[in-house]
Amino acid sequence: MKTIHKSAKLANVLYDVRGPIVDAAKQMEDEGQKIIKLNIGNMAPFGFDPPEEIQQDMIRNLPDSAGYSDSKGIFAARKAVMHYSQQQGIAGVTLDDIYLGNGASELIGMATNALLNDGDELLVPSPDYPLWTAATSLSGGKPVHYVCREDDGWMPDLADMRAKITPRTRGIVVINPNNPTGALYSDETLLGIIQIAREHDLVLLVDEVYDKVLYEGVKHTAMGSLSTDVLTLTFNSLSKAYRSCGYRAGWMIVSGPKAAARDYIEGLNMLANLKLGSNVPGQWAIQTALGGYQSINDLIKEGGRLRRQRDLAYELITAIPGVSCVKPQAALYMFPRLDPKLYPIDDDRQFFMEVLRATRVMLVQGSGFNYPDHQHFRIVFLPHEDDLREAIHRLAKFLEQYRQRHAKASSVVPMAPKKEAARA
Ligand SMILES: Cc1ncc(COP(=O)(O)O)c(C=O)c1O
Incomplete structure (x- = not known):
């Protein structure tokens, strides 16, 4: 049968919130691994019930x-x-x-x-x-x-x-x-x-x-x-x-x-x-x-679950060296930045695929939100505090190792090229 192609209209269509990293996570789950999902603003699976x-x-x-x-x-x-x-x-x-x-x-x-x-x-x-x-x-x-x-x-x-x-x-x-x-x-x-x-x-x-x-x-x-x-x-x-x-x-x-x-x-x-x-x-x-009682107010007020989770995620993520973040005033997300001097990243999708494989924490890379650099990612702060703590702790450890690897790599003095190689 002739190959069936998708329409060219899909060339600009990006939806990494449910994209390849999610497919990889699904495969890991099928293999019995437990993934902490900080990738999607789907509230019910995290125990946020409708009224x-x-x-x-x-x-x-x-x-x-x-x-x-x-x-x-x-x-x-x-x-x-x-x-x-x-x-x-x-x-x-x-x-x-x-x-x-x-x-x-x-x-x-x-x-x-x-x-x-x-x-x-x-x-x-x-x-x-x-x-x-x-x-x-x-x-x-x-x-x-x-x-x-x-x-x-x-x-x-x-x-x-x-x-x-x-x-x-x-x-x-x-x-x-x-x-x-x-x-x-x-x-x-x-x-x-x-x-x-x-x-x-x-x-x-x-x-x-x-x-x-x-x-x-x-x-x-x-x-x-x-x-x-x-x-x-x-x-x-x-x-x-x-x-x-x-x-x-x-x-x-x-x-x-x-x-x-x-x-x-x-x-x-x-x-x-x-x-x-x-x-x-x-x-x-x-x-x-x-109409009537607006139960969302109980979640966002001081001491409310969403408010606590936002505060915790912000505090933990900004405590990691080289990670900065504008504190979110609203919604369910934050969009932290990884300092390129400490974390040089060529391909952020690949980077967060590595994060997933190494930590079993699923995040979406900044380019998935049509952002042009490779130094950002989105955190969804819907999981319970213990899960958030665990996820960000694992991410921090991964980033520490990445920093060390990069620092070592950049401290290696490049060898002078051999004569033959220099001529090539
Ligand atoms: C900014 C924004 N707009 C629209 C939607 C989609 O909302 P709905 O579930 O109403 O289709 C989302 C879902 O995450 C969103 O974040």
């Missing part, structure tokens, strides 16, 4: 969930999202502006597909949550990465963003709070980005799936509340704040000057109709989740 009330309401509504729903989603859930958008200060959102999907992921693909012609450009952060780069490419677009600066707390570099705008630029992706850095953007930064979008008639695509996962009392501002005169698509879901990734319940809100975007919105509606709605039991969870 019981959500489960009960889903079960109660299961008999009414067998049919397709309205393409944009059930009324009760969209109404709840509408109220949520009002609480967040996003002006003028009606039921019609809300689309439910199988997680934010599905809606991200829908939004890029409806927006981009072949070769159109989308400004995507670097580092990014790699779905955004992938969705842009799969939609025929070209992801153009703007820099987020580590020396500025991983804030987007607005000058770089501006410099990368071309006549083909259609929009700016903002991930706030950020995965993989854990950064939370100030209103000043958000207003700066909005100004760029305003000047160049760009669409804002704003991923706020971590908007409730905040530490030390910091406040998140919904970008849509500031961008009233710029077309803004806001993405969110139950996956993180309600520990319900598996229910695949997400939403997208369209706000700003909708009249000018009538054609684009028609495209979004066409795609929503094509997908025949999303998982209906998951939709029933939305209304219950957004």
Whole structure:
């Protein structure tokens, strides 16, 4: 049979969060080894359970969930999202502006597909949550990465963003709070980005799936509340704040000057109709989740499990010589840096494959997040404190050996080349 190749559209698609290192880990598990997984923001396996009330309401509504729903989603859930958008200060959102999907992921693909012609450009952060780069490419677009600066707390570099705008630029992706850095953007930064979008008639695509996962009392501002005169698509879901990734319940809100975007919105509606709605039991969870008691607050407050794990992971990782890290203010991640003088790394995927084999700790390398150097990696601080302690202890030992090996290698004085070799 003729060889069957994957589509060239996949050339730019990267998803190392579930990539080759995960395949290698799976093989090690099959061989009976126990892996500590610091690679993925999947909360339930680490004992972060969804609120019981959500489960009960889903079960109660299961008999009414067998049919397709309205393409944009059930009324009760969209109404709840509408109220949520009002609480967040996003002006003028009606039921019609809300689309439910199988997680934010599905809606991200829908939004890029409806927006981009072949070769159109989308400004995507670097580092990014790699779905955004992938969705842009799969939609025929070209992801153009703007820099987020580590020396500025991983804030987007607005000058770089501006410099990368071309006549083909259609929009700016903002991930706030950020995965993989854990950064939370100030209103000043958000207003700066909005100004760029305003000047160049760009669409804002704003991923706020971590908007409730905040530490030390910091406040998140919904970008849509500031961008009233710029077309803004806001993405969110139950996956993180309600520990319900598996229910695949997400939403997208369209706000700003909708009249000018009538054609684009028609495209979004066409795609929503094509997908025949999303998982209906998951939709029933939305209304219950957004109203009433917000149990995420117990996890993020001082002494709460997520807060303790963030503090511990940060403290332990930054105690390793040559490892620095911007302290995350939000989300479930941090993005530490390995000093290249102590840890010269040519291929970071290979490096973290070695880490996995030697330590049975799974991490994802920085290049997996479309970050251009080879000196970063992402830690997910979801495992219990004992596991985090053990994982980072093993990593520290591995890094100590790596440092020693490198120090020895670089202290060896190169021999003078033999005459024949020098002539060759
Ligand atoms: C920034 C960001 N956006 C979107 C998603 C996907 O969310 P969902 O489960 O709602 O599809 C994730 C998942 O980790 C994420 O980190």
